[in-house]
Amino acid sequence: MATTSSPPPPPPVNLWVVLTESKRIINAHSRHFLALSVLFLLPLCFSITVYPSVFRLIADQSAASHNSVSLLRGVFHDDQPPPAGADTATVVLLLIAYVVVVTVFNLLAIGSIAYSVFQGFYGRPVKLISAVKSSFTSFFPLLATLISSNFIVFGILLILGFAAFLSTRLIQLIFPGLEIDYASPYFRYVSMVVMLIWIAIVIKLSVNWILAWVVVVVESAWGLTPLKRSKSLVEGMKSVSLSLIFFFAVTQSILVWISTVAASAQIDDDDNGNGETGKLWTNAFFVLQIVITSAFLTILTLYNLAANTVMYMHCKAVHGELAWEIAEEFAREYVSLPFDDGKAPHLVSVAYNNVR
Template structure:
């Protein structure tokens, strides 16, 4: 009686495996990813870190100048000053959104391409990665716009339904709707929780959409649908990636905001000596850590894309076409010992 050949299957996908593979790929091409980080991620993370300080500084100066003008004019309120303040704030927010969007999309295009090439053990070149970033920019922008519109709809639909329900209740004779009541506050909280849950569910399904745009040259709604198919059965890994990087990056942004408030308050009290030095050190350290986290976030998403393709039986065909052998070893420069990833033909 012949002994059945044991079936090889990919290891269970979890956050640790994804981060380990991401680390191996980044270490194998450390100079390449360092260059991409300096080009695209560092300006992005520096803008995120400095924005709270710049926003508070500009708004504080605008408020101070507005108060001074009001006092000189006998305390009369001037609408033109309010218009200037609001225009400055709006322009600052728009500029910030444009900067982080541009550098974020360029970083996705270059890093996802580089990790994809590194996963196969192919040469990773800076020129090719930069070209990929610009070639993928418009498709990524179209996909980002599509996803944001869908998420916006996920927030608006429950809000509109709640608004209609409140208006219907107000039309009932003898019924007065108290907006300050605890029941209404609880109702608003429930609607908000439902909207957030819808957004999280969408982002869990769409985590691979940006890699699909770069690797498969798709855009718009198509990468979102493609990502949802690939993530099927891997939603726990997707949620763990989102939660891990969202929480750690949010902590760094929170630290930057606290430092900005501390800097502003200390300047108003006349003490600048120690807060200026602390503020500069905080910006440098926070930007560096945020750059590293963002790099690993993009790399982890691309690695998860490859694992999901392997689990769904898609990766073996691509490897078979490229290497034309049953088991494939994908080399990564992990010190002097190569790292081998074997893919079994279980789905053939």
């Protein structure tokens, strides 16, 4: 009696599987993702790369200006303080401009790339106009979700800080003669413990919220709803979420750190050589390292956004949601999703018997 053999089970989802499928989708539509990267990711990554150098240049020029004013005061015995307000205003305006640019381009990139990867995962046509339209359509929902998540994160920090403050006051009430020196090492240790607790909570929240931005784009939700939806989808996949966050956080941070150190070294060389930090921008090595760092950071950010979207699809499959969606579209017992990489199709099978 002949027996029908069932297809082999899919490989367990891990970091490598998510990155491999992300790479396959990106390669299948390389020109499309290149265009999106140039439009949204490159300005974002260039701003992140060049901001530390610009901030250092302004700070050094401000210090040099204050030293010159102090020297003139010593010569002419002028008691008028140096005009530091203009330098402070420049730094604040630069910081505000940096935050605005990074936020806007980051949200636009999420909206366009998440939409494109979602379409590419199903093997549907990926069009640049539709992706750009999705980026602007989902911009304000993404912004509302970002504000909601930041409100929660900084609210937790305020609660921890307030709890630490109440603890010190309670100790002073219990021991009236005890004086707490806020500059003592013990108080710094307490502050460090509070920060470590806050960082641990932020990491846990990041693991639960990793899919929130994809949920906003794909499911047209916003605010707290995508955060709750992401938390439910990540159940059973938290190790993959943590590995994704750790991998991209480490690689991107190392890249930015190397760029910042190289730029600082160039600034120090210019200061020691002729004292004119403005000539840094004509330094070929400085310009080259900015270009290379921005390019690699753009690639990493593209893969980060693509990997989050691919993980969203895998989480839906784990919870039995993906099979129903494919069933409505194809109405077959085992459905294969094509990933056309230009050479050979890549197949992902979803079985119905795991769905109740």
